[in-house]
Amino acid sequence: MSTDLIGAAVGLALTVMILSYVLGDNPLFRIAMYLFVGVAAGYAVVVAVQNVLIPQLVAPVLALGSQTADVGALTLLGFSWLLALLFLLKLHPANQIGRIPLALLAGVGAAVAIGGAVTGTLLPQTAATAFPLQLSNLGALATSLIVAGGVIATLLTFHYGVRFSARGAEVDPVARVVTTAIAPVGQVFIGLTFGVMVAGLIAGAAAALAERLSVVRSLLGQ
Amino acid sequence: MAVVRCPHCQKPNPDFLELCQYCDQSLREDAGPAEPPPAAANPAASSWDALETPTSGDEAQPEGDLPGWVSALAEDDAAAPSEGAPTLPDWFSSLSTEDAPVASPAPKAFEADDPDATSGQSTPDWFADPEAADAPVDELQPALPDWLSALRTDPTTEYDAPEPAASALPEWLQEAGPEAPAEAAAEAQPAWLQDLAEPDPAEVAPTEVAPTEAATPEPAWLASLAPLGAAAALSDADDDPVKPPPQPGPADDGEALPPAPAWALEDEEPPRAPIGEDDLSQAELPAWLAAMRPTEIQGAPHSGEQPEPAEGDSYEEVVGVLAGMRGVLRAEPSVVLPGKAANQIHTLTATESQNKAAQVLAALARAEVGQAAPATRRPFSLPLLRWLVAALMLLAAMVPFWAPELFGEPAPLVVGSETALAAQAIEDLGRDGTPRRPVLMVIDYEPGQAAELSPVAEVFARHILRLGLPVVAVGTAPGSAGVAEQVLTRSAQDMSNVSGFDYEPYTHLVNLGYLPGGGVGVVEFAVDPRRVFLSDFSGHGDALWDQPALAGVESLSDFGALVIVSGSPEGARAWIEQTAFINADHPIVIAASAGAGPLLRPYLASQGGPVDGMVTGLRAAAQYERHAGLVGDATERWSATGGILLMAAIVILIGNVLAGLSRLRLRR
Numbered sequence: 001m002s003t004d005l006i007g008a009a010v011g012l013a014l015t016v017m018i019l020s021y022v023l024g025d026n027p028l029f030r031i032a033m034y035l036f037v038g039v040a041a042g043y044a045v046v047v048a049v050q051n052v053l054i055p056q057l058v059a060p061v062l063a064l065g066s067q068t069a070d071v072g073a074l075t076l077l078g079f080s081w082l083l084a085l086l087f088l089l090k091l092h093p094a095n096q097i098g099r100i101p102l103a104l105l106a107g108v109g110a111a112v113a114i115g116g117a118v119t120g121t122l123l124p125q126t127a128a129t130a131f132p133l134q135l136s137n138l139g140a141l142a143t144s145l146i147v148a149g150g151v152i153a154t155l156l157t158f159h160y161g162v163r164f165s166a167r168g169a170e171v172d173p174v175a176r177v178v179t180t181a182i183a184p185v186g187q188v189f190i191g192l193t194f195g196v197m198v199a200g201l202i203a204g205a206a207a208a209l210a211e212r213l214s215v216v217r218s219l220l221g222q
Numbered sequence: 223m224a225v226v227r228c229p230h231c232q233k234p235n236p237d238f239l240e241l242c243q244y245c246d247q248s249l250r251e252d253a254g255p256a257e258p259p260p261a262a263a264n265p266a267a268s269s270w271d272a273l274e275t276p277t278s279g280d281e282a283q284p285e286g287d288l289p290g291w292v293s294a295l296a297e298d299d300a301a302a303p304s305e306g307a308p309t310l311p312d313w314f315s316s317l318s319t320e321d322a323p324v325a326s327p328a329p330k331a332f333e334a335d336d337p338d339a340t341s342g343q344s345t346p347d348w349f350a351d352p353e354a355a356d357a358p359v360d361e362l363q364p365a366l367p368d369w370l371s372a373l374r375t376d377p378t379t380e381y382d383a384p385e386p387a388a389s390a391l392p393e394w395l396q397e398a399g400p401e402a403p404a405e406a407a408a409e410a411q412p413a414w415l416q417d418l419a420e421p422d423p424a425e426v427a428p429t430e431v432a433p434t435e436a437a438t439p440e441p442a443w444l445a446s447l448a449p450l451g452a453a454a455a456l457s458d459a460d461d462d463p464v465k466p467p468p469q470p471g472p473a474d475d476g477e478a479l480p481p482a483p484a485w486a487l488e489d490e491e492p493p494r495a496p497i498g499e500d501d502l503s504q505a506e507l508p509a510w511l512a513a514m515r516p517t518e519i520q521g522a523p524h525s526g527e528q529p530e531p532a533e534g535d536s537y538e539e540v541v542g543v544l545a546g547m548r549g550v551l552r553a554e555p556s557v558v559l560p561g562k563a564a565n566q567i568h569t570l571t572a573t574e575s576q577n578k579a580a581q582v583l584a585a586l587a588r589a590e591v592g593q594a595a596p597a598t599r600r601p602f603s604l605p606l607l608r609w610l611v612a613a614l615m616l617l618a619a620m621v622p623f624w625a626p627e628l629f630g631e632p633a634p635l636v637v638g639s640e641t642a643l644a645a646q647a648i649e650d651l652g653r654d655g656t657p658r659r660p661v662l663m664v665i666d667y668e669p670g671q672a673a674e675l676s677p678v679a680e681v682f683a684r685h686i687l688r689l690g691l692p693v694v695a696v697g698t699a700p701g702s703a704g705v706a707e708q709v710l711t712r713s714a715q716d717m718s719n720v721s722g723f724d725y726e727p728y729t730h731l732v733n734l735g736y737l738p739g740g741g742v743g744v745v746e747f748a749v750d751p752r753r754v755f756l757s758d759f760s761g762h763g764d765a766l767w768d769q770p771a772l773a774g775v776e777s778l779s780d781f782g783a784l785v786i787v788s789g790s791p792e793g794a795r796a797w798i799e800q801t802a803f804i805n806a807d808h809p810i811v812i813a814a815s816a817g818a819g820p821l822l823r824p825y826l827a828s829q830g831g832p833v834d835g836m837v838t839g840l841r842a843a844a845q846y847e848r849h850a851g852l853v854g855d856a857t858e859r860w861s862a863t864g865g866i867l868l869m870a871a872i873v874i875l876i877g878n879v880l881a882g883l884s885r886l887r888l889r890r
Contacts, residue, residue: 022605022608022609022612023605024605040668040669040701043700043701043704044700044701045700047700047701047703047704047735047736048700048736048738050761051700051703051735051736051757051759052736052738054761055755055756055757055761055763056756059756059757059763060756108742109740109741109742112741112742112745112800113741113796116741116745116796116799116800116802117799119799119802119803120795120798120799120800120802120832121795121798121799124825124828124831124832125824125825125828127828128824128827128828128831193820196820197817197820197821199816200815200816200817200818200819200820200839201816201817202867202870203674203816203817203839203840203841203863203867204671204673204674204815204816204817204839206619206863206866206867206870207673207674207816207839207840207859207863208670208673208674209615209619209862209863209866210619210673210840210859210860210862210863210866211672211673211855211859212673213616213619213620213623213862214623214855214858214859214862217623217624
């Protein structure tokens with residue numbers, strides 16, 4: 001029996017165990033779920049050790065005696081080991097020194113994310129929303145109007161505050177228009193977006209079911 | 223409250239009980255004539271109230287209200303012993319008929335209830351000695367103190383002597399004294415009481431004979447304190463008929479005691495003598511405590527010689543083991559019961575707008591309460607609806623596999639513009655004049671999404687391999703590195719089966735493995751990929767970057783194209799954002815899941831955007847395969863996937879229609 005056939009048989013059994021949830025929560029479904037979680041965690045640890053820790057921390061130290069290393073590489077290696085050892089101190093919850101590598105990770109990560117979001121998403125997307133109208137092409141014109149209107153309505157939907165006039169009793173006419181006319185349009189756009197996302201999730205689940213049935217068909221055909 | 227001993231078990235019982243609370247025998251059937259009768263008018267009257275009766279001077283007081291032994295004394299005084307004589311022994315009968323002043327009052331209650339006393343066997347010799355009984359009082363005179371002897375010699379002097387009495391009484395009592403002379407009080411007293419008082423000078427203190435009865439304005443507590451000596455004796459006798467009556471004066475004086483009786487010499491513990499006044503003298507009140515007493519009491523002497531009257535509490539317990547008893551403490555006084563303040567402390571002042579806001583909040587609260595469905599436990603029922611939906615889905619998925627002729631040509635027949643742009647961007651890499659550089663494929667999804675995204679990644683890999691370009695894979699999650707390995711292996715195998723060409727690792731395929739760090743890792747990889755990956759996924763590190771597939775790669779811009787296969791919008795967005803600063807001239811193609819595609823589409827739709835093409839979901843992968851002429855798993859599975867999605871849409875539509883009809887029926 002080949003390895004592929006064993007893998008297919010195990011996959012078929014796990015598929016049946018997962019599909020048994022249609023009868024309700026049962027031990028077979030739970031065993032399959034726990035097995036998946038355990039295998040995924042173990043696999044992640046093995047990959048991190050084999051693909052990150054050994055080549056980035058252990059292998060350079062072992063190679064120090066065999067080849068000459070430049071000062072920059074040695075400095076980077078020492079700094080990496082220092083942060084790794086400091087992070088190990090987090091095993092003790094009351095230790096404050098272990099926060100140093102965490103602070104470094106959080107600070108650098110936030111700075112990189114903000115800078116990338118501004119230059120890679122915020123500015124380009126804002127500029128893309130204000131693209132020029134093409135009166136000659138009705139389709140492009142409709143698309144431009146829908147995009148602009150949808151963006152404005154969606155942003156005004158989150159205008160929760162209602163401003164009162166100086167007399168205190170009357171609502172600001174602008175706020176009245178926002179809350180009564182534009183906000184519902186934005187809610188429609190938000191609802192459509194969530195609906196498309198849910199449909200995408202259902203499509204992914206349907207693809208998974210189709211893949212499992214294809215494997216079963218292939219296994220039974222052999 | 224008087225106590226009656228049961229004639230059967232000799233245990234004390236309240237006087238208002240008919241049956242013994244210990245043996246359930248009648249307390250009245252064997253009661254002798256000396257048993258104190260219950261108070262007729264007020265059963266709750268205390269002994270102090272009973273003591274006031276003989277000193278009130280009311281001669282019309284019926285004898286039935288008097289204690290038994292007092293009545294017996296009165297009868298004896300009237301020389302009518304016919305009722306008590308048959309029950310008395312001979313020796314006591316002889317004593318009772320004589321008018322010996324020193325003889326004991328001989329309460330018949332004591333004699334009747336005490337079997338030993340009635341039997342006469344334990345009668346001491348000295349008590350039975352007729353000579354001792356006939357002895358005049360004067361023979362006991364030396365045993366008395368001087369002041370008592372003086373009083374005993376002439377009883378009238380104790381009333382008429384103003385000097386000692388004035389010195390011993392407070393002012394308010396001295397004022398009341400002259401208005402009520404002792405003679406008047408003596409005349410107001412019944413004869414039996416006068417006889418009782420005369421032969422018992424030791425029990426009567428000089429201050430006790432104050433003419434209290436004649437003073438009309440005196441307080442009640444003072445009236446009850448007046449006959450202290452007799453009151454003490456009467457109280458003791460009334461409270462406990464079995465208790466021996468107090469002995470006369472000589473008995474309290476050790477020097478005048480007769481010889482010890484025989485029983486006293488034989489027994490180790492002689493019977494206790496009755497406690498006299500000298501033994502229970504009341505302590506004096508401190509000045510500060512006396513000042514705190516009520517006004518009408520503050521004038522009372524602090525000597526403590528006169529006990530205060532008992533409180534007249536008519537409360538009767540109705541529940542518990544104390545039911546029927548009076549004078550008990552209340553278990554739950556009304557003053558400690560919790561109450562609610564009736565006064566309004568303050569009122570809130572609110573504006574009109576605040577009132578409106580409060581009304582809106584109240585309306586929301588009421589709506590919340592109205593919408594809250596009661597938590598009811600639904601009975602067990604089979605999930606038939608769930609089974610029906612699952613069966614329909616499985617049927618829709620299996621029919622295209624086992625009966626593909628029912629659906630004709632596999633869909634989709636039309637290739638989308640986004641998919642066509644992606645295919646064109648990859649196809650342009652193989653044109654003449656284009657530098658032949660490796661293509662970086664980012665695998666950014668977990669194995670759980672492999673069913674949807676692996677066909678997309680594989681079609682890209684096959685397309686690139688068909689162009690003769692190396693494929694370099696990078697995973698941004700620990701699980702995605704293994705998925706990347708599987709994608710490359712399957713793609714190379716498929717292409718080898720189609721073309722017969724053998725694709726070699728490190729020449730056409732390289733899996734670098736897991737790239738940690740998220741966005742920071744992406745930036746570092748874009749700047750210097752050789753420093754990030756010292757070895758590939760399989761651990762091969764020797765001259766990795768000198769391999770044919772990676773030769774000449776120093777940064778991200780050295781790759782011919784960037785294909786991002788992502789199952790989440792965040793992963794693809796990180797690559798787009800963090801690689802924008804490089805300004806690389808290579809195309810960027812996104813292959814996203816059906817769920818993440820709509821959120822990544824703006825990067826493609828924007829004019830001059832960074833993305834050159836996009837493939838969303840398994841449907842677009844099938845379109846790509848059809849467009850590139852690389853039919854594979856996406857086309858095979860799309861029929862089943864499409865059938866499931868179609869059935870899901872039908873089920874959702876039917877469910878909404880049924881729900882709408884049900885809602886309309888409920889509204890009607």
